[in-house]
Amino acid sequence: MHPRWQGQCRDCGEWNSLAEEQVVKSSRKSKATKIEKPQKLSEVSLEKFSGFKSGIGEFDRVLGGTLLPGSSVLLAGEPGIGKSTLILQAAGQYGSNNLNVLYISGEESAAQVKVRADRLKVSGENISIANLTDLHAITAILEEGGYHLVIVDSIQTIGNRQFDSPPGTVGQIRESAGRLIELAKKNDFALFLIGHVTKEGIVAGPKLLEHMVDAVLYFEGDNQHFYRLLRPVKNRFGSIFELGVFEMTPLGLIPVDNPSNFFLSGYNEQERSGSVVTASCEGNRPILIEIQALVSPATYGTPQRVAGGIDSKRLSLLLAILEKRGGVPMGNNDVFVSIAGGLKLTEPSIDLAVLTAIVSSLRDIPISPKMVISGEVGLSGEVRPIGMADRRVSESAKLGFEKIILPKQAVDSMKSKKIELIGVESLEKTLELIFW
Numbered sequence: 001m002h003p004r005w006q007g008q009c010r011d012c013g014e015w016n017s018l019a020e021e022q023v024v025k026s027s028r029k030s031k032a033t034k035i036e037k038p039q040k041l042s043e044v045s046l047e048k049f050s051g052f053k054s055g056i057g058e059f060d061r062v063l064g065g066t067l068l069p070g071s072s073v074l075l076a077g078e079p080g081i082g083k084s085t086l087i088l089q090a091a092g093q094y095g096s097n098n099l100n101v102l103y104i105s106g107e108e109s110a111a112q113v114k115v116r117a118d119r120l121k122v123s124g125e126n127i128s129i130a131n132l133t134d135l136h137a138i139t140a141i142l143e144e145g146g147y148h149l150v151i152v153d154s155i156q157t158i159g160n161r162q163f164d165s166p167p168g169t170v171g172q173i174r175e176s177a178g179r180l181i182e183l184a185k186k187n188d189f190a191l192f193l194i195g196h197v198t199k200e201g202i203v204a205g206p207k208l209l210e211h212m213v214d215a216v217l218y219f220e221g222d223n224q225h226f227y228r229l230l231r232p233v234k235n236r237f238g239s240i241f242e243l244g245v246f247e248m249t250p251l252g253l254i255p256v257d258n259p260s261n262f263f264l265s266g267y268n269e270q271e272r273s274g275s276v277v278t279a280s281c282e283g284n285r286p287i288l289i290e291i292q293a294l295v296s297p298a299t300y301g302t303p304q305r306v307a308g309g310i311d312s313k314r315l316s317l318l319l320a321i322l323e324k325r326g327g328v329p330m331g332n333n334d335v336f337v338s339i340a341g342g343l344k345l346t347e348p349s350i351d352l353a354v355l356t357a358i359v360s361s362l363r364d365i366p367i368s369p370k371m372v373i374s375g376e377v378g379l380s381g382e383v384r385p386i387g388m389a390d391r392r393v394s395e396s397a398k399l400g401f402e403k404i405i406l407p408k409q410a411v412d413s414m415k416s417k418k419i420e421l422i423g424v425e426s427l428e429k430t431l432e433l434i435f436w
């Protein structure tokens with residue numbers, strides 16, 4: 001604790017990371033707490049413990065199949081990305097499954113939410129709406145019970161009036177979220193907290209909330225493209241290796257059941273240099289996607305390296321490996337790499353595709369449009385094994401690709417009649433195979 005204003009944190013040395021917080025006596029009622037006797041684990045009743053399903057496959061799957069009563073979920077994302085849209089559509093579905101939903105809107109009036117609901121064709125049966133920001137008013141309603149699901153949009157607008165600091169500050173968020181999460185457990189409703197994250201990165205709110213809730217979902221995408229990704233970054237009750245894909249339309253978010261078809265829809269099967277299709281497993285599902293590279297002689301000063309959708313440090317590293325281990329001098333060239341459709345990929349299995357796209361552009365030699373390339377490249381130029389190779393193979397075959405280049409280890413233990421499997425051990429061998 002720092003009793004007065006200070007620019008630097010005494011503990012971690014970070015500048016401007018301190019936020020003012022009022023010390024207020026806890027607003028919780030100070031009735032003597034009822035002490036519950038511990039019970040035998042084997043005797044704990046699971047009667048109330050069946051989960052809620054919305055029926056929107058891409059949404060339920062990311063939540064781990066079902067949503068448990070008493071659990072709390074943070075849905076975080078940049079303003080305007082579509083959080084309110086997604087949660088209202090989900091609320092509509094939960095409602096039509098006879099679940100009582102309470103939508104607490106701190107940002108928009110009931111009428112504004114209704115206009116959105118009409119546009120999204122959400123009938124709103126079983127959804128109650130309240131335009132509230134005062135924590136006490138909200139907890140009073142929740143104490144009465146009667147709701148299976150409660151949505152708070154957004155947690156940054158809710159506050160305890162006894163605090164001097166405005167809603168959205170660290171102390172307010174902690175207090176409001178803490179009270180709501182506690183009530184969810186006590187009264188057995190599932191809680192969705194909507195949290196804004198800004199482009200600059202981590203806002204104290206959502207980061208702080210990550211530790212308090214049972215699951216954290218990030219909703220992301222960009223303004224130039226219409227797809228949206230729902231990614232779990234924490235889930236106490238399910239896998240975090242899931243990915244929900246949606247398309248934003250005027251009628252709301254439409255689940256994309258087959259992301260490869262969606263992301264490859266602009267892929268043109270004419271031979272072009274610098275274009276390679278890779279099978280990336282973002283989550284547990286393979287997505288086929290086109291990687292594009294453009295290499296041209298640098299005309300002014302230091303060559304540029306521009307990475308869109310992949311980490312720029314990773315690109316520099318890959319270029320160094322290409323020079324040193326692949327024997328391809330890159331020094332005086334500008335290199336631009338981008339993922340078609342604007343998707344961001346984090347999985348290292350795209351390494352080999354990125355490098356072959358770069359060499360393809362440099363030499364102006366196209367790569368067969370019927371080929372998929374997946375493999376991680378190590379510092380000594382070795383092609384390292386990747387997970388879920390079988391899923392990548394079957395997805396590629398399903399979409400009509402004829403050949404797939406994979407790490408040798410993966411190919412050794414696999415057979416496929418539908419697609420030709422080519423195993424490679426090193427970057428050098430891969431380049432020889434494709435370009436020489």
Ligand SMILES: Nc1ncnc2c1ncn2[C@@H]1O[C@H](COP(=O)(O)OP(=O)(O)O)[C@@H](O)[C@H]1O
Pocket residue numbers: 077078079080081082083084085086119248249250251
């Ligand atoms: N009338 C409309 N027609 C089509 N799309 C719309 C319309 N209104 C809003 N949208 C889409 O919804 C997005 C805003 O979604 P919203 O759920 O309010 O975001 P958030 O709650 O994350 O701030 C807009 O960026 C736009 O893509």
Ligand SMILES: [Mg+2]
Pocket residue numbers: 083084085107153
């Ligand atoms: Mg909103």
